[in-house]
Amino acid sequence: MSTVASFAGQSSDDAYIQVPFNLGFIHGLSISDLVKQANPGKKIVHNGVSLAPLSAGAEKLNGVALSGIWSGYSEDANGVQLSGVLNTVGGNANGIQLAGVANVDNGDATGIHLAGVANSVSKNANVVQLSGVVNFAGGKAQGLFIAGALNFASEDVDAVQISGFANISGKMKGIQIGIFNIAEELDGIPIGLVSYVKSVGLHQDLWADETRFVHLGLRSGGQEFYNLLSVGVRVNEPTRWAVGWGIGRHIATEFFPWEIELSSYSVFNNGLNKEENRPESSILKLRLMGIFGLGQSISLVAGATLNLFLSHRDDGFGLIPWSISSSRTADGWWIRVWPGFVAGVRF
Numbered sequence: 001m002s003t004v005a006s007f008a009g010q011s012s013d014d015a016y017i018q019v020p021f022n023l024g025f026i027h028g029l030s031i032s033d034l035v036k037q038a039n040p041g042k043k044i045v046h047n048g049v050s051l052a053p054l055s056a057g058a059e060k061l062n063g064v065a066l067s068g069i070w071s072g073y074s075e076d077a078n079g080v081q082l083s084g085v086l087n088t089v090g091g092n093a094n095g096i097q098l099a100g101v102a103n104v105d106n107g108d109a110t111g112i113h114l115a116g117v118a119n120s121v122s123k124n125a126n127v128v129q130l131s132g133v134v135n136f137a138g139g140k141a142q143g144l145f146i147a148g149a150l151n152f153a154s155e156d157v158d159a160v161q162i163s164g165f166a167n168i169s170g171k172m173k174g175i176q177i178g179i180f181n182i183a184e185e186l187d188g189i190p191i192g193l194v195s196y197v198k199s200v201g202l203h204q205d206l207w208a209d210e211t212r213f214v215h216l217g218l219r220s221g222g223q224e225f226y227n228l229l230s231v232g233v234r235v236n237e238p239t240r241w242a243v244g245w246g247i248g249r250h251i252a253t254e255f256f257p258w259e260i261e262l263s264s265y266s267v268f269n270n271g272l273n274k275e276e277n278r279p280e281s282s283i284l285k286l287r288l289m290g291i292f293g294l295g296q297s298i299s300l301v302a303g304a305t306l307n308l309f310l311s312h313r314d315d316g317f318g319l320i321p322w323s324i325s326s327s328r329t330a331d332g333w334w335i336r337v338w339p340g341f342v343a344g345v346r347f
Contacts, residue, residue: 207344281311
């Protein structure tokens with residue numbers, strides 16, 4: 001026991017003993033566990049390197065811990081944790097955590113977290129987090145969060161959130177990229193199919209243009225940047241319909257607000273595509289519109305557009321009333337450019 005005791009160094013805090021090198025097979029069977037048995041009532045700090053083929057842990061980490069399955073520290077961890085399955089920290093975590101399944105921190109966290117399934121921080125997170133499924137922050141979140149399915153932060157966020165399905169936050173300052181984005185308030189840019197901001201709500205747009213399409217759109221996002229998801233049908237040709245998505249910028253002026261928007265539409269024609277479920281053409285639109293309020297719940301929308309038509313199946317002459325440029329590429333793509341207009345109402 002005297003040899004084991006001398007191997008460990010006494011911490012400046014009498015409650016802790018520092019173990020500069022820990023080697024073990026499983027938690028409970030390691031050098032640091034022998035040190036703890038030789039010093040009843042003391043806590044262990046791994047302040048160097050800890051190696052274990054299965055699992056290892058102590059009260060604190062100030063160094064590097066490598067475990068085949070689980071690496072766990074009941075208080076704080078500063079340094080690098082690498083495990084095949086799970087890293088856990090009962091207090092604050094500062095540094096790098098890499099786990100095959102999950103990183104779980106019950107305090108604040110700073111650094112880089114990489115996990116095959118999930119990263120979870122119970123309090124504030126100032127980190128770069130990448131996970132295969134979900135990133136969770138119970139407090140404020142700052143940094144970069146990339147998840148295969150979901151990013152969730154219960155309080156204020158100053159970050160970039162990117163997910164394969166949804167981003168959820170309190171007050172959001174930054175960028176959200178996902179199929180669905182949800183925030184209490186937003187000071188930033190949402191990029192998603194639907195971006196719901198509680199303080200702004202959702203709005204509906206109904207408009208028509210020179211192609212004789214009538215569109216119904218769902219407008220979502222913040223006060224400045226928004227997303228528009230729409231579906232439209234051609235008035236004189238109901239078999240021809242379109243779905244569209246766009247991102248825009250709302251600009252307030254002392255006279256009336258303006259919006260500049262870039263959107264893309266896929267045009268389908270059931271008559272042409274009975275055998276193939278794919279669009280016959282695509283239209284890219286740049287719209288500049290004025291918003292004229294008629295009351296608290298309705299506004300008129302009117303403006304000019306610049307349009308680009310692309311199709312490998314249709315020349316566009318039956319769809320587009322005029323053009324300033326029309327050509328066909330060597331590989332059979334029809335390309336047409338024309339100016340247009342938009343007019344409608346917003347609810």
